Amino acid sequence: VDSTHLQKLIDIVGRENVLTEPSDTASFTTDWRGRFKGCCAAVVRPGSAKEVSEILRYASTHRIPVVPQGGNTGLVGGGIPDATGTAIVIALTRMNRVRKVDVLNDTMIVEAGCVLVNIQAAAREIDRIFPLSLGSEGSCQIGGNIATNAGGLEVVRYGPMRDHVLGLEVVLPNGDILEDILELRKNNTGYDLKQLFIGAEGTLGIITAASVRLYPRPHVTATAFCALASADDALSVLSMVKQRCGSRLSTFEILSKLQVDLVCTHADVQSPLTGSTPWFLLIELTDPDKDAPVEELLLNVLSDAMESGMVADAAIAQSDSQKESFWAIRHRVSEANVATGRVLSHDTSVPVSSCAEFVRQVESALKDQPSMQLSFVGHLGDGNIHAVAIFDRDRVSAKEFEVRASEVSSIVYDITRKLNGSISAEHGVGVSLRDKLPGHKNPVELELMRKIKRLMDPENIMNPAKLVTLN
């Protein structure tokens, strides 16, 4: 990017909002796990949709690649520029206002740079919740959550990010501002354009604001930790809990024994259950009715499940601190795994009914891998179980890990494909999975994706070579 370009960017957003010093841009060109490292001509921090519009109009004219970035908490390299240094990073950080709260409509209009916890807090202030709940909620931004259709811990109850979006304000690559940001629950006046940008990972435009749905605040909670003999039993319990508890069910997480053991060993956490069953569940019910006997309901359902042999043992949290200790087991998985060895995680989904088969096939296919442990953890209610391969750091070098990781992933993805699953359930494609897409999506789908990309972004400036390649 030559100095004319830089001056133009400065004219648009002000000198203090164009960063070019490597020490200033470093945190924008590497992801937080340090797995992707790029380079950029500048980091630009616009303060309004109008400024974003001027930047994109200029970038389109001069074919300057643009990488939009939210909280930089992604896992697939979607927000990191490539190594050429030709791109500008557009950081939405300054656009962090809650523009509007409408209590009777149960909606908010938020700017893309709002950090997720701040949106959650703004909702609680009016006795509502915004139900997206992620490990990175303290730093991820809603624009990124929308661009990646983020999932998390309560999708079984509330659905993914897509389900919370009522409208979007998006700047198109040519600088046009698409104002599709009504706050309506029903609107059948043509193609639902906003859907295109949700999950598009910044390849079709830059989301600058969104109208989102809020939900009633739960007033009672019941949390259980259960031990089970098999993943098939876990599916039976899930079905039973869903049918009897309905939308009280807000979390249904599964963990393999190894996973719980690793957390207890490395993260200073205690399991409420002893014994040696191979699977555990974290189940939570919530209800906005303060008198709802959710604990009694959960107890009844789990008692019946124990009687019919689906559940081996169960504990229901009797206090907030006990509830937190159950949750700690789930929350500290990543930390424990990283402390254990070199971690290769997968973000696949299959139909819920195929989850036990998925686990069996992955276990069987990987059982002879040397110096590697295999754990499972994830969102059984969504069919989204992360298969985690952890390699012994002493026996598998960083270089060897790369080779082995690629082999193991191929095996997991093959099984996923045979079970009609997805190789990216909630993390997106970015750079990590881009080249695997052609093996997992059919040619008609891929070609239509490319056609839409070319239509919307004819100069291919928007996050180029992320998600989909053009050729």
Place this chain on the structure above:
Amino acid sequence: VDSTHLQKLIDIVGRENVLTEPSDTASFTTDWRGRFKGCCAAVVRPGSAKEVSEILRYASTHRIPVVPQGGNTGLVGGGIPDATGTAIVIALTRMNRVRKVDVLNDTMIVEAGCVLVNIQAAAREIDRIFPLSLGSEGSCQIGGNIATNAGGLEVVRYGPMRDHVLGLEVVLPNGDILEDILELRKNNTGYDLKQLFIGAEGTLGIITAASVRLYPRPHVTATAFCALASADDALSVLSMVKQRCGSRLSTFEILSKLQVDLVCTHADVQSPLTGSTPWFLLIELTDPDKDAPVEELLLNVLSDAMESGMVADAAIAQSDSQKESFWAIRHRVSEANVATGRVLSHDTSVPVSSCAEFVRQVESALKDQPSMQLSFVGHLGDGNIHAVAIFDRDRVSAKEFEVRASEVSSIVYDITRKLNGSISAEHGVGVSLRDKLPGHKNPVELELMRKIKRLMDPENIMNPAKLVTLN
């Protein structure tokens, strides 16, 4: 369409599935209310996606306009061919199989021609529900429900049709079959292409099958009919019920006094409440937990609402027959209105919080219309209140009605626009509202819709001149 074309169509689907006699095609070229009358070269009834593919490939090559049709229950003329007689109607009636039921995954794969009640019944057979619920459910087809993103009576709880679709099989205008029909709750591998076809009213391709979500079957129900002094009170009650009952709330319908009176007069139905308050609510709670005290909960909430003066009077159904009699008031609205006079209904939505303002402004703007009564009925929980103008049949001729209807609609749509609403909440655009779209959507949106239409359907064969015009 010349005889070569007809022979080709016969080759594809068989002679018995190509109708050309006017007596055979008549029911496909007129809508059920008799408001749209067209003409067609043939009605073609394919039996598989492959046959649809061959038809569209041929139609694209020869630029033959194609009008897809489901149960022909639409309200905006979207499924009726124009008067030129050049188009072929593609009726999906023969594609009516439930291809797959997956109990543990809570999903079904259904073909486009499945009638909605049959899908509801197939779900009930496995102790689940498919929650789309419409007046026309006995004859509308799921393909049409998806193509129009149908709404109905339980959107406040379950969302519109879009929310139930996990995957689609769609034949594109060039004959390619887009197999985006996985049964996954999470899949972030690229643009969510299926969203384009939901609500596109058959202008981008023909939906031939869908994977859809099922939900737990409710086992208890509580139904109330309430009398209120104002629409503002209705909003307060809605908010209270939502916050305290959560997703137990499955229906929240509003009716104006005139509307209830008309039903009681013309449809042989009795209101459970006497008195002269201007507004009524039909509220239903459901719960899959058979022991859930939904009646007690509803009673408590309504008692509190009465104490604080929001509700003037209320009755909770004490038996199934009483429940049915409450619902009869809602279900027989159309019948009563048609018996009363010449009916002009609107399908607008506004933010829920603006509903009282919407009603006030419409009432005020139309108060001096001679020989016209104004009623309101609809889905307050979705911000979707149908304003219904009923003209005295003796004083307003059919011809005069046309002129007056256009004036009145303009007034209603202007108010809707000013309140950031939509002129089509759930019925779609079709022919009826097509020419009004440019006044209600911004140019960037409209232009992007046209670009997508041109991209997907370059020969403009798919339901041409419906929803969006190209120029």
